[in-house]
Amino acid sequence: MKIYISDDALAIACGADRVANAFAKAAPDAEIVRVSSWGMHWLEPLVEIDSGNGRTGHGPVKVGDVPSILNQYRHSRESGNPSLPNHDANDGGDMGSRFRGNDGIWVGDVSQHPFIASQTRLTFARAGKTRPTSLDDYKATGGWTGLNNARAMEPLAVIEQVTQSGLRGRGGAGFPAGIKWRTVANAAATQKYIVCNADEGDSGTFADRMLMEGDPYCLIEGMAIAGYAVGADKGYIYVRSEYPHAIAKLNEAIDRCRALIAPFDVEVREGAGAYVCGEETSLLNSLEGKRGEVRAKPPLPALEGLFGKPTVVNNVLTLAAIPFIMAQGAKAYAGYGMGRSRGTMPIQIAGNVKHGGLYETAFGVTLGELVNDIGGGTESGRPIRAVQVGGPLGAYFPPALFDTPFDYEAFAAKEGLIGHGGVVVFDETVDMLAQARFAMEFCAVESCGKCTPCRLGSTRGVETLDRLRAGGRKGSDRVEALPQIHNAKGGARDAAAELDLIADLCETMKYGSLCALGGFTPYPVMSAITHFPEDFGVETREEVAE
Amino acid sequence: MRDLREDTELAAIIARHIGREGPLLPILHDVQKALGHVSETAKRQIALALNLSRAEVHGVVSFYHDFRAAPEPLPVIKLCRAEACQARGSEALAPKVEAMAQGKAKIETVYCLGLCSVGPNAMAKGEVHARLDEAAARALIAEVSA
Numbered sequence: 001m002k003i004y005i006s007d008d009a010l011a012i013a014c015g016a017d018r019v020a021n022a023f024a025k026a027a028p029d030a031e032i033v034r035v036s037s038w039g040m041h042w043l044e045p046l047v048e049i050d051s052g053n054g055r056t057g058h059g060p061v062k063v064g065d066v067p068s069i070l071n072q073y074r075h076s077r078e079s080g081n082p083s084l085p086n087h088d089a090n091d092g093g094d095m096g097s098r099f100r101g102n103d104g105i106w107v108g109d110v111s112q113h114p115f116i117a118s119q120t121r122l123t124f125a126r127a128g129k130t131r132p133t134s135l136d137d138y139k140a141t142g143g144w145t146g147l148n149n150a151r152a153m154e155p156l157a158v159i160e161q162v163t164q165s166g167l168r169g170r171g172g173a174g175f176p177a178g179i180k181w182r183t184v185a186n187a188a189a190t191q192k193y194i195v196c197n198a199d200e201g202d203s204g205t206f207a208d209r210m211l212m213e214g215d216p217y218c219l220i221e222g223m224a225i226a227g228y229a230v231g232a233d234k235g236y237i238y239v240r241s242e243y244p245h246a247i248a249k250l251n252e253a254i255d256r257c258r259a260l261i262a263p264f265d266v267e268v269r270e271g272a273g274a275y276v277c278g279e280e281t282s283l284l285n286s287l288e289g290k291r292g293e294v295r296a297k298p299p300l301p302a303l304e305g306l307f308g309k310p311t312v313v314n315n316v317l318t319l320a321a322i323p324f325i326m327a328q329g330a331k332a333y334a335g336y337g338m339g340r341s342r343g344t345m346p347i348q349i350a351g352n353v354k355h356g357g358l359y360e361t362a363f364g365v366t367l368g369e370l371v372n373d374i375g376g377g378t379e380s381g382r383p384i385r386a387v388q389v390g391g392p393l394g395a396y397f398p399p400a401l402f403d404t405p406f407d408y409e410a411f412a413a414k415e416g417l418i419g420h421g422g423v424v425v426f427d428e429t430v431d432m433l434a435q436a437r438f439a440m441e442f443c444a445v446e447s448c449g450k451c452t453p454c455r456l457g458s459t460r461g462v463e464t465l466d467r468l469r470a471g472g473r474k475g476s477d478r479v480e481a482l483p484q485i486h487n488a489k490g491g492a493r494d495a496a497a498e499l500d501l502i503a504d505l506c507e508t509m510k511y512g513s514l515c516a517l518g519g520f521t522p523y524p525v526m527s528a529i530t531h532f533p534e535d536f537g538v539e540t541r542e543e544v545a546e
Numbered sequence: 547m548r549d550l551r552e553d554t555e556l557a558a559i560i561a562r563h564i565g566r567e568g569p570l571l572p573i574l575h576d577v578q579k580a581l582g583h584v585s586e587t588a589k590r591q592i593a594l595a596l597n598l599s600r601a602e603v604h605g606v607v608s609f610y611h612d613f614r615a616a617p618e619p620l621p622v623i624k625l626c627r628a629e630a631c632q633a634r635g636s637e638a639l640a641p642k643v644e645a646m647a648q649g650k651a652k653i654e655t656v657y658c659l660g661l662c663s664v665g666p667n668a669m670a671k672g673e674v675h676a677r678l679d680e681a682a683a684r685a686l687i688a689e690v691s692a
Contacts, residue, residue, distance in 0.1 A: 200660060203662060242658065244672050289596075
């Protein structure tokens with residue numbers, strides 16, 4: 001008997017190690033195989049048992065469930081019943097309740113579960129199936145084919161493939177990867193670098209973490225291909241310190257595959273708890289051992305990046321998409337998606353949602369399908385009030401906008417962004433004024449301090465929203481009352497007048513900040529005000545005339 | 547008086563990383579791990595070794611949330627307070643956890659541990675914990691302060 005249990009950090013946080021130990025004790029003859037996670041987080045710890053008839057899933061499993069699960073297999077073996085175990089798949093209800101056994105934890109064949117079967121997994125093709133750091137598993141599932149294909153081509157032909165695939169940066173900005181690579185390839189320099197941005201700080205996102213923990217060779221292969229294409233022999237993976245499991249897995253994987261990727265070499269560097277280091281120039285400063293302050297662009301990192309050398313800075317998911325493109329061809333990848341958003345996006349469904357997890361699908365799925373049909377609505381059972389897409393710098397969407405398709409341009413048209421693909425669901429108890437305030441507060445805490453709109457604007461934003469909460473300002477402040485001050489309006493302000501101030505401040509932050517931290521904080525703030533004005537003490541919000 | 551153990555430890559850490567590109571962050575991480583904080587002595591010694599000014603090293607140390615100026619006597623529990631955990635009740639839980647932890651553990655805020663579908667989450671001693679409620683938080687505090 002083989003027992004498959006994930007060793008992903010999320011599974012471990014839900015108790016997977018304890019469950020694995022309990023199985024090892026209760027079934028000493030069984031082989032416990034620690035695999036990557038399928039990404040069905042509401043079922044973790046998910047245990048799959050193969051007693052010779054394929055893998056059957058059970059989840060979420062508690063230590064106390066172990067004896068009864070093992071009994072099911074013993075019983076059916078004694079009764080000679082090969083179709084293990086006896087459960088009636090309940091065909092009613094939503095995606096998660098279907099395929100649920102009488103005991104509430106039997107899941108059946110996980111690969112046939114609608115949450116998995118309805119996905120298009122290109123980047124996460126190995127999720128749930130392979131042992132993360134096993135070179136044998138990686139090779140047996142098509143690993144290194146992309147790198148071998150790339151090495152059989154001219155470097156410029158590799159870049160052409162990446163361009164043809166239509167792959168855009170998955171970190172949030174959506175810049176075409178092929179164009180970035182070509183810029184680095186054309187730059188003349190003795191040393192070039194590939195830097196992987198694995199500083200996944202956005203709340204509601206975990207795809208980078210899952211990829212690094214579950215399929216580290218895929219990322220390493222993508223980086224090696226990038227290195228070959230642009231002429232770089234050194235790569236860095238900058239991982240946030242909140243991901244110790246990912247760091248350990250990557251280091252182990254790099255040690256094991258060093259000879260396979262040579263002459264390319266990769267090194268993991270640990271971040272130090274600064275959200276802003278997810279911004280590429282700030283990340284480069286941090287790698288160099290400096291304060292993680294944002295650099296002004298130009299010069300572009302592609303021309304003057306790490307230590308002043310031409311550098312490709314790509315997100316984990318961008319680089320991890322490369323092995324598929326080089327193995328199956330640009331056309332195979334570009335065949336998925338809509339408009340200018342080609343390929344698949346690993347979407348992360350999180351927050352107050354019944355069926356949270358990783359959902360990789362072609363661009364074009366609507367927000368409503370994601371949170372209602374796939375996510376199953378809220379876990380609390382209350383109606384959904386708001387969904388934040390794209391992390392702390394992404395807009396809040398009301399159910400009225402649930403027909404928006406997942407696509408860079410479609411979200412931009414609705415004053416939002418898809419960012420790194422995180423979708424956080426809130427039920428009707430959410431206070432949108434508190435969420436807007438949090439967006440400003442987060443910006444204040446994490447601002448690198450280099451540019452004024454972000455450093456000061458965020459704090460002024462918190463203060464203004466606090467005043468708004470208290471019903472607006474009662475009269476002129478101390479400074480305005482000074483005889484020297486002639487140009488301040490002064491006087492009391494009602495909620496609408498405070499909101500005008502916020503809108504003005506947001507405009508300054510949006511157009512005046514150096515990077516996306518200050519520049520995008522207005523998205524959650526203004527979307528909260530626009531779509532949920534009742535939480536801000538006004539009936540509707542009219543745009544202030546320019 | 548100088549702490550000899552600190553001096554030896556620092557020298558060993560610096561020697562381990564000084565040949566690398568951009569050695570400062572790896573050095574600071576190891577110092578934080580080995581000594582529990584980055585002291586004035588450490589800043590000066592690192593500055594000397596890397597040919598930086600003390601102010602430059604101080605600027606880097608104070609920029610990042612991970613490095614402490616003084617050691618924390620209590621075990622630290624980092625509780626996630628970012629949006630996805632907020633949506634799952636972290637804001638109601640946080641004050642209760644802080645009250646429970648009085649004198650036993652230090653509760654700090656972290657923004658996102660990447661377990662956003664199973665919050666509220668926390669990290670302590672390098673281990674992650676999900677689906678926290680009051681009972682689970684109490685058990686976690688007891689575990690880390692044992």
